[in-house]
Amino acid sequence: MKILFVHENFPAQFGAFGRWLSGRGWDARFATAWRGGEPNDPRFLRYAAHRGPTEGVHPYAANLEKAAINGQAAARAFIEARANGYAPDIVMAHSGWGSGMFARDIWPEARFVPYFEWWYEYPPPDDLSLGIHKSDLHAQLLQRVRNAPFLLDLEGADLAFCPTEFQAARFPAALRRQLTVMHDGIDCALHRPAERPVTVAAGLDLAAMPEIVTFITRGMEPHRGFPQFMRALSALQAARPGLHAIIGGEDRVSYGARLPEGESWKARMLAELDDTLDHARIHFVGLQPRAEYVKLLQASDAHVYLTADFVLSWSMLEAMAIGCPLIVSDCAPVREFMDEETGLFCGLHDQAALERRIAEALDHPETMRAKGAVARTAVMARCDRATIWPAKEKLLTSLL
Numbered sequence: 001m002k003i004l005f006v007h008e009n010f011p012a013q014f015g016a017f018g019r020w021l022s023g024r025g026w027d028a029r030f031a032t033a034w035r036g037g038e039p040n041d042p043r044f045l046r047y048a049a050h051r052g053p054t055e056g057v058h059p060y061a062a063n064l065e066k067a068a069i070n071g072q073a074a075a076r077a078f079i080e081a082r083a084n085g086y087a088p089d090i091v092m093a094h095s096g097w098g099s100g101m102f103a104r105d106i107w108p109e110a111r112f113v114p115y116f117e118w119w120y121e122y123p124p125p126d127d128l129s130l131g132i133h134k135s136d137l138h139a140q141l142l143q144r145v146r147n148a149p150f151l152l153d154l155e156g157a158d159l160a161f162c163p164t165e166f167q168a169a170r171f172p173a174a175l176r177r178q179l180t181v182m183h184d185g186i187d188c189a190l191h192r193p194a195e196r197p198v199t200v201a202a203g204l205d206l207a208a209m210p211e212i213v214t215f216i217t218r219g220m221e222p223h224r225g226f227p228q229f230m231r232a233l234s235a236l237q238a239a240r241p242g243l244h245a246i247i248g249g250e251d252r253v254s255y256g257a258r259l260p261e262g263e264s265w266k267a268r269m270l271a272e273l274d275d276t277l278d279h280a281r282i283h284f285v286g287l288q289p290r291a292e293y294v295k296l297l298q299a300s301d302a303h304v305y306l307t308a309d310f311v312l313s314w315s316m317l318e319a320m321a322i323g324c325p326l327i328v329s330d331c332a333p334v335r336e337f338m339d340e341e342t343g344l345f346c347g348l349h350d351q352a353a354l355e356r357r358i359a360e361a362l363d364h365p366e367t368m369r370a371k372g373a374v375a376r377t378a379v380m381a382r383c384d385r386a387t388i389w390p391a392k393e394k395l396l397t398s399l400l
Contacts, residue, residue, distance in 0.1 A: 001400065002027040002086075004045070004110075006074060006093035006100040010034035013094065013115065013163075013184050020389055029088070031074055031099065047077040047099070060145045067098025067149040074099040078106040089400055092161075095153040104156060111399040114153040116162045116179065117311055119170040120146040126256070129309040129331060129348060130222055154178060158399050161392075164312055166333040182392055185385025186314065190290070191321035193376070194298035201295035202246070202285040210242030211362050214300040214324075216293065216315055219254030220247075220265045224313070225306020225329065225348055230269040232354040234276040240362070244281045246296055248288055255310065297322045302361040302368075306348055309333060320379040323372030325365070327357045337382065342375035344368075 003026055005014035010032045018028040031045040039046075049069045053062045088110050093100020095114040104112050122143040127133040154160060154175060162168040162179040171179065199207040206212065213233070220226040233245050251266045253259060259268075266284070270277070288296065297303060303324040305316040312333040319326055326343035328334050334345075344361060346353035361368050 001025075001090070001397070002029075002088045003090040003092060003396070004029050004031055004088040004103075006031040006091060006103065008033045008070070008094070008097045008099060010036065010044075014092065016187075016385075017185065017389060017392070020385075021393065024393070029086075031077055033070075033073075033099075045074075045077040045081050047073040049073045060142055063146050064148045067096070067101060070098040071101030075102040075106055078103060082106055090396055092396075093153065095150050098149050101149065101152055111158040111396075112153075112156065113159045113161065113396065113399070114150075114157050116150060116154075116160060116171070117167060119150065119167075119172075119175075120144075121170055125170070125309040126223060127308075130256075131349065159395060164333065164336055166309075166336050167311060180395065182395075183317075183383045183388055184314070185388035185392075186317045186321055186379060186383045188321045188376075188380045188384040188386065191294060191297075191318040193323040193372070194295075198295045198299040201299060202248075202283075202288050202292045204246065204283055204285070206299045209244040211240060211301050212244050212246060212299055213302045213304065213358060213362070214246045214248070214296055215304045216248035216296070217254075217313070219250055219252045221253045221256050222265070223255040223308045223310060225304075225308075226265050227269055228306060228348065228351060228354060229304055230273060231351050232358060233282070234273045235351075235355050236358055237278050237281060238276065239359070243362070244283065246283045246285060246300075248285050248293065248296065250287060251284075256308075294318075294322065297324050300324050301365065302327060302358050304354075304358065305329070305334070306354075307331065307333065308348065312337070317379050317383050320372075320375040321384075323369070323376045325361045325368030325372055326375060327354070327361055337379065338375065342371055342378055344371075 003021060005018050007014055010030055018030060022028045029043050029045060031047060033048055050073065051069060053065045057065055087107055090111045090113060091100060091103040092113040092115060093103060095116050100114065120143045122140040123133045160179050162181050163183050165181055168176055168179045168181050215229050217224045217226065237243055251264050297319050303319050304327045305319065306329045309331050317337065328338060328343050328345060329348045330345040344357040346357045
């Protein structure tokens with residue numbers, strides 16, 4: 001069976017699953033704008049938009065035009081592949097970018113399976129939870145038309161995936177009924193408790209750190225609670241002279257409003273808290289290879305995951321699989337997978353509660369280890385790719 005995954009990026013949500021399918025005899029290929037890897041790798045159908053949205057185009061139409069341009073670029077790659085004799089049985093496309101928009105026109109016999117992450121609501125739930133929403137009719141109208149690419153993909157879909165109930169619940173009821181909620185799958189065999197104490201990771205001598213609190217994110221931003229964590233760390237360092245903080249991620253904004261050129265939330269927080277931080281006990285390690293990332297989580301005495309009401313990070317579920325002592329945001333996307341048996345909760349904006357919860361985790365390691373064990377059991381039951389991927393393969397096979 002032949003399946004084509006379509007995504008602007010790689011490996012993203014599809015890379016590992018596609019490789020697994022290949023190991024089971026599928027012909028899995030990837031259409032992407034990603035430029036990494038071997039340029040002539042036959043598994044990849046490369047495409048690139050020839051231009052951006054038209055200068056001066058109506059702002060409500062700009063996102064749809066961008067999606068159409070991406071779709072056109074991908075369609076050209078599809079046409080070339082078709083001319084060379086390639087015809088997939090299934091096209092699975094990440095929706096919103098527009099890349100899979102015309103796949104059904106190029107391969108009308110193929111089954112089309114869009115993958116949905118988000119429906120743009122108004123007011124945006126993430127803005128509401130961050131306390132930054134301001135009523136604006138222009139923004140409301142813009143949010144409505146941002147969903148147009150999703151509707152184009154959902155029309156005529158043979159199957160449609162969404163990874164969590166929280167994300168699926170963003171969709172209008174009539175559309176929600178068309179979605180199959182199934183997580184992408186977490187590698188619970190790789191993300192597991194350490195068999196022996198981890199003493200070195202990411203080039204750090206962890207054995208020399210009496211207490212370790214970790215905070216790992218794609219980008220340092222309010223959407224993932226970076227400012228709140230840094231303010232809490234300032235107070236905790238003063239009270240706990242042995243506490244070290246290991247912070248992973250890039251110094252950029254992945255989600256939410258961009259800052260003015262040359263500014264970053266890391267720079268802002270270091271400037272705000274400069275006199276109250278012990279910089280020798282704060283370790284910014286950037287993006288780490290997977291093996292080092294796992295070791296950092298295995299060594300953590302308190303792992304903090306904060307988020308607005310938004311797409312849940314894989315990293316929280318991976319931390320659950322490792323059995324980390326978890327301090328997490330008390331919000332719907334987190335509550336879908338965690339409860340008081342698996343971690344400690346605090347409000348995204350309650351700095352005092354965050355400080356107390358981190359201190360509680362550090363002061364009661366046995367209790368937190370027990371919660372970590374329950375968390376691992378819970379995430380394995382719901383998100384282990386060892387069960388998710390065969391179930392997803394069965395659904396895809398049923399389309400043929």
